Amino acid sequence: MRADAQRNYDRIVEVARLVFREQGYDASLDDIAKRAGVGPGTLYRHFPKRENLLDAVMQSWVDRVNETVDKALTHEGTDRDVLLNWFEQYVALISQHKGGPAKITSAMGNPDSPIMTKCQVLATANRRVIDQLGEHSALRDDVDVIQVCRLVGGVATVADQAGLDADAVRPMLAVLADGLMR
Amino acid sequence: MRADAQRNYDRIVEVARLVFREQGYDASLDDIAKRAGVGPGTLYRHFPKRENLLDAVMQSWVDRVNETVDKALTHEGTDRDVLLNWFEQYVALISQHKGGPAKITSAMGNPDSPIMTKCQVLATANRRVIDQLGEHSALRDDVDVIQVCRLVGGVATVADQAGLDADAVRPMLAVLADGLMR
DNA sequence: ACCTGAACACCGTTCAAGT
DNA sequence: ACCTGAACACCGTTCAAGT
Numbered sequence: 001m002r003a004d005a006q007r008n009y010d011r012i013v014e015v016a017r018l019v020f021r022e023q024g025y026d027a028s029l030d031d032i033a034k035r036a037g038v039g040p041g042t043l044y045r046h047f048p049k050r051e052n053l054l055d056a057v058m059q060s061w062v063d064r065v066n067e068t069v070d071k072a073l074t075h076e077g078t079d080r081d082v083l084l085n086w087f088e089q090y091v092a093l094i095s096q097h098k099g100g101p102a103k104i105t106s107a108m109g110n111p112d113s114p115i116m117t118k119c120q121v122l123a124t125a126n127r128r129v130i131d132q133l134g135e136h137s138a139l140r141d142d143v144d145v146i147q148v149c150r151l152v153g154g155v156a157t158v159a160d161q162a163g164l165d166a167d168a169v170r171p172m173l174a175v176l177a178d179g180l181m182r
Numbered sequence: 183m184r185a186d187a188q189r190n191y192d193r194i195v196e197v198a199r200l201v202f203r204e205q206g207y208d209a210s211l212d213d214i215a216k217r218a219g220v221g222p223g224t225l226y227r228h229f230p231k232r233e234n235l236l237d238a239v240m241q242s243w244v245d246r247v248n249e250t251v252d253k254a255l256t257h258e259g260t261d262r263d264v265l266l267n268w269f270e271q272y273v274a275l276i277s278q279h280k281g282g283p284a285k286i287t288s289a290m291g292n293p294d295s296p297i298m299t300k301c302q303v304l305a306t307a308n309r310r311v312i313d314q315l316g317e318h319s320a321l322r323d324d325v326d327v328i329q330v331c332r333l334v335g336g337v338a339t340v341a342d343q344a345g346l347d348a349d350a351v352r353p354m355l356a357v358l359a360d361g362l363m364r
Numbered sequence: 365a366c367c368t369g370a371a372c373a374c375c376g377t378t379c380a381a382g383t
Numbered sequence: 384a385c386c387t388g389a390a391c392a393c394c395g396t397t398c399a400a401g402t
Contacts, residue, residue: 005385030375039387044377102284106343142353150344151354154336161288162332171324172333179361187366212394221368226396 009046011036013056020057024098029053051114054103058118065093069125079137080177086129087173088166091156094122101160105153109146123149133181140182151176191228193218195238202239206280211235233296236285240300247275251307261319262359268311269355270348273338276304283342287335291328305331315363322364333358 001009015036019027029050033043047053072086094104107113108123127145139148155172158164183191197218201209211232215225229235254268276286289295290305309327321330337354340346 002384008386028375029377040376041378041388042386045385050376102339102343105340108344110344140357143357147350147354147357150340151337151357154340154354155333157284157339158287158332158336161284162290162292168329172329172336175322175325175329175333175358175361177361179357179359184365190367210394211396222395223369223397224367227366232395 005046008036008038008042009056012038012043012046012053013059016053017057020054020097020100025054025103026099049114051103051107055115055118058115061093061096062118062121065121065125068093069128072129073132079133080181083129083133083181084170084174084177086126087152087177088170090122090126090152091159091169091173094153094156095160098160101153101156105150105157108149108153119149137181139180143180148180151180187228190218190220190224191238194220194225194228194235195241198235199239202236202279202282207232207236207285208281231296233285233289237297237300240297243275243278244300244303247303247307250275251310254311255314261315262363265311265315265363266352266356266359268308269334269359270352272304272308272334273341273351273355276335276338277342280342283335283338287332287339290331290335301331319363321362325362330362333362 012032016032019032019035023031029043030040032053033040036043043053047056068089069086072082072089075082075085077085091101094101104115104119104122107115108119110116110119113119123145126148130139130145130148133139143151152173155169155176159169159172194214198214201214201217205213211225212222214235215222218225225235229238250271251268254264254271257264257267259267273283276283286297286301286304289297290301292298292301295301305327308330312321312327312330315321325333334355337351337358341351341354
């Protein structure tokens with residue numbers, strides 16, 4: 001990639017991260033291009049679809065997911081406590097900007113999505129937590145990891161769109177944790 | 183209301199119901215106005231916000247909700263079966279058009295929403311089912327009816343946006359049913 | 365009192381011209 | 384090879400003129 005192209009790419013992603021956080025995932029691409037100091041055509045060259053831009057914005061976020069799940073795996077308490085704590089972290093991780101939970105969760109399990117690799121990171125994180133559950137509180141066998149992502153992501157989506165805070169979300173996640181363990 | 187105004191109102195609602203079902207809740211209002219044979223200003227006079235139009239479209243749907251819950255209350259089986267069957271009906275009821283589950287569920291519990299009365303119909307239907315649960319399988323006391331609507335609505339939202347079918351939804355609703363009963 | 369439709373603003377998207 | 388920005392299409396929303 002030519003030096004000026006690389007510079008423009010980086011500036012667009014940097015600005016997009018800021019604007020998505022300020023205005024949500026439905027922010028104007030024109031606005032992002034303007035604030036990055038490029039023409040709209042340049043943005044479209046690098047990111048043909050809005051989701052490609054989201055994918056680039058989420059690149060630096062992968063490390064944070066892995067750090068968070070590492071910490072969650074060492075959490076003190078019962079299996080249920082560990083799972084519930086992780087679900088709260090999961091909701092926070094996918095709720096970086098308004099509209100994010102819906103976009104991420106609906107892409108979960110779709111191999112053609114531009115953000116597929118990011119969904120896999122989340123699915124893998126979830127699997128690590130579930131695999132650590134003791135035999136007596138293991139995951140029921142009629143749901144898989146993707147379903148768990150969808151269930152927790154569904155709660156995150158509703159919370160995001162209705163503007164709910166963590167205190168309103170916790171009991172809903174508790175229902176999921178209790179319902180998931182056989 | 184003047185006769186021609188009433189006629190236009192009815193035609194807009196009728197067309198909107200059709201178009202929402204065909205194209206989803208984000209369909210073009212301009213298109214709806216054109217197909218109803220009125221100017222865009224007329225649509226805006228009757229329905230200042232998109233949600234006001236949704237509310238009018240959902241008017242005839244209230245009866246169906248009440249009929250459905252009546253039937254669900256006589257469903258054979260354990261409390262868990264009754265609850266799970268009702269949840270499936272609930273998802274179907276709020277999934278009449280794409281984007282509907284998200285809109286309805288995020289309005290749940292918001293007294294300022296234009297579709298508030300419709301949310302109350304759903305909440306009341308849910309309460310009736312829950313109140314019928316036997317004492318030993320009663321609803322846990324850290325969640326209320328609105329939370330139940332949000333949980334089931336969250337699953338419906340994800341299913342709607344990811345294009346999941348009933349077979350993929352059922353196990354997720356089963357998790358909720360199991361997690362909700364103490 | 366109600367309706368029409370032109371007009372404006374905004375946004376996504378494309379592409380010919382330029383470097 | 385990459386960028387610019389004018390141009391087009393589409394949509395929501397308003398409002399002056401009309402009945």
